[in-house]
Amino acid sequence: MTVSVSSPAQRRRNKVRARILSAAERVFAREGASGLSIRRLAETIDYSPAAIYKYFSSKDELVDELKETFFELILENVNRIVDTSTPFAERARDCVATYVRIATDKPHHYAAAFAGESTSQAPVDGEPGFDQSKKGQAFMVLSGMIAEGVEKGVFRPEIDPSTAAKSIWASMHGLAMMIGHIPTFQACKPSQDTMSREAFIEYHADQVIRGLEAHHG
Amino acid sequence: MTVSVSSPAQRRRNKVRARILSAAERVFAREGASGLSIRRLAETIDYSPAAIYKYFSSKDELVDELKETFFELILENVNRIVDTSTPFAERARDCVATYVRIATDKPHHYAAAFAGESTSQAPVDGEPGFDQSKKGQAFMVLSGMIAEGVEKGVFRPEIDPSTAAKSIWASMHGLAMMIGHIPTFQACKPSQDTMSREAFIEYHADQVIRGLEAHHG
DNA sequence: ATTTTTTAGTGAACAGTGTTTACTTTTTGA
DNA sequence: TCAAAAAGTAAACACTGTTCACTAAAAAAT
Numbered sequence: 001m002t003v004s005v006s007s008p009a010q011r012r013r014n015k016v017r018a019r020i021l022s023a024a025e026r027v028f029a030r031e032g033a034s035g036l037s038i039r040r041l042a043e044t045i046d047y048s049p050a051a052i053y054k055y056f057s058s059k060d061e062l063v064d065e066l067k068e069t070f071f072e073l074i075l076e077n078v079n080r081i082v083d084t085s086t087p088f089a090e091r092a093r094d095c096v097a098t099y100v101r102i103a104t105d106k107p108h109h110y111a112a113a114f115a116g117e118s119t120s121q122a123p124v125d126g127e128p129g130f131d132q133s134k135k136g137q138a139f140m141v142l143s144g145m146i147a148e149g150v151e152k153g154v155f156r157p158e159i160d161p162s163t164a165a166k167s168i169w170a171s172m173h174g175l176a177m178m179i180g181h182i183p184t185f186q187a188c189k190p191s192q193d194t195m196s197r198e199a200f201i202e203y204h205a206d207q208v209i210r211g212l213e214a215h216h217g
Numbered sequence: 218m219t220v221s222v223s224s225p226a227q228r229r230r231n232k233v234r235a236r237i238l239s240a241a242e243r244v245f246a247r248e249g250a251s252g253l254s255i256r257r258l259a260e261t262i263d264y265s266p267a268a269i270y271k272y273f274s275s276k277d278e279l280v281d282e283l284k285e286t287f288f289e290l291i292l293e294n295v296n297r298i299v300d301t302s303t304p305f306a307e308r309a310r311d312c313v314a315t316y317v318r319i320a321t322d323k324p325h326h327y328a329a330a331f332a333g334e335s336t337s338q339a340p341v342d343g344e345p346g347f348d349q350s351k352k353g354q355a356f357m358v359l360s361g362m363i364a365e366g367v368e369k370g371v372f373r374p375e376i377d378p379s380t381a382a383k384s385i386w387a388s389m390h391g392l393a394m395m396i397g398h399i400p401t402f403q404a405c406k407p408s409q410d411t412m413s414r415e416a417f418i419e420y421h422a423d424q425v426i427r428g429l430e431a432h433h434g
Numbered sequence: 435a436t437t438t439t440t441t442a443g444t445g446a447a448c449a450g451t452g453t454t455t456a457c458t459t460t461t462t463g464a
Numbered sequence: 465t466c467a468a469a470a471a472g473t474a475a476a477c478a479c480t481g482t483t484c485a486c487t488a489a490a491a492a493a494t
Binding site (some may be wrong): 001007009037038041049050053058059 | 479480481482483484489490
Binding site (some may be wrong): 110111114115130163164166167168169171172173174175176177178181182184185195200203204207208210211212215 | 253311328331332347352359380381383384385386387388390391392393395398399401402412420422424425428429432
């Protein structure tokens with residue numbers, strides 16, 4: 001058993017692993033999971049296809065790592081907004097909008113992060129570590145923010161943070177998927193002038209948050 | 218050239234075509250596009266794999282037909298609600314909720330209908346018959362309904378129906394995808410009691426419509 | 435320093451996939 | 465009845481993910 005947590009061998013191994021992931025990342029960003037083949041990947045890093053399997057037990061596992069890393073990126077960016085001292089309503093809007101911005105920057109990553117969950121792992125009954133997953137953390141951040149809004153009286157008092165979080169998560173998820181994967185969506189039959197992507201993301205975020213707001217007076 | 222629009226040969230051909238589609242439909246509903254293989258399909262209808270290609274030029278074309286038929290189903294159901302004389306607000310909610318209900322009944326169909334559009338056909342620049350597609354029709358139904366809401370004064374007057382339609386379409390799309398493809402979504406960290414799927418769909422629909430409503434008083 | 439053991443990496447194969455081509459059989463239309 | 469068109473097929477091509485037996489190299493233990 002190695003005493004040092006990072007022996008030269010370990011570090012060399014991690015380096016190769018990182019090279020594989022980096023190469024995978026590049027092609028995945030452009031063509032998605034279907035365009036990423038083990039053989040092609042092996043060729044670009046000058047290894048044999050079988051070599052990949054010394055580092056990843058399957059293509060799914062490799063892609064899973066890309067997805068997890070990507071969702072980390074989302075979570076970091078969202079958290080950076082959450083920890084801001086801007087007025088609550090604005091902060092909430094910016095938070096969900098940022099989620100969509102990052103998601104649409106890497107549409108394939110985002111779609112993959114939500115695809116194939118019903119096939120890869122059994123739904124069991126409880127949550128198999130949902131809270132630990134980056135997705136679970138994102139959900140908690142969101143529901144926490146909603147709870148804050150309810151406390152502050154900005155949102156209606158009868159709102160259950162968890163339920164509302166699921167609802168607006170779904171709304172933002174939908175927008176991210178639409179923008180990222182339906183080319184016709186951005187310009188689908190607007191009155192005349194097409195809204196910019198950024199403007200529409202903000203419009204949608206505003207719309208969604210508005211659904212929670214209390215109406216005083 | 219055949220005089221009758223439907224010669225015995227034609228009808229026999231259509232029958233086989235329908236058999237292929239029917240068999241494809243069954244397996245697709247359970248396992249999605251990835252589980253549907255030409256060879257497996259050929260086996261279940263006792264044909265050779267190559268025979269399929271006398272009826273469909275590619276697997277994509279076959280699946281496209283399944284998707285189109287499915288979206289027809291959605292459109293029919295939604296239209297049935299639209300043509301109802303129930304009060305507007307309730308009708309609007311029921312309309313978008315129905316969309317999600319049908320979508321989540323056949324999650325693979327729904328996901329497929331929104332997948333791979335960026336790969337299969339070029340985005341060109343304008344809309345390549347978006348208005349003619351079932352999806353385009355669904356969009357028009359929705360924006361028409363919103364226009365009605367604005368006219369009736371139920372929705373805020375500054376709302377642009379097309380823009381709002383895209384927004385709430387995205388919201389409902391997101392919910393449909395979440396319910397259909399994330400097993401953990403239904404039960405993700407609620408206070409204690411899990412809301413039923415139907416109840417949550419209605420909650421979300423209500424939330425989304427609420428974002429458009431004018432607040433008198 | 436030598437030997438043993440573990441790891442890195444490979445070529446060839448297996449079982450799949452969508453698709454095409456050349457070919458045979460059947461059916462249709464005149 | 466007979467040419468033409470369509471239906472159907474076996475075999476192959478070019479892919480895919482994955483595994484297995486194997487060699488070369490590095491690490492560990494003596």
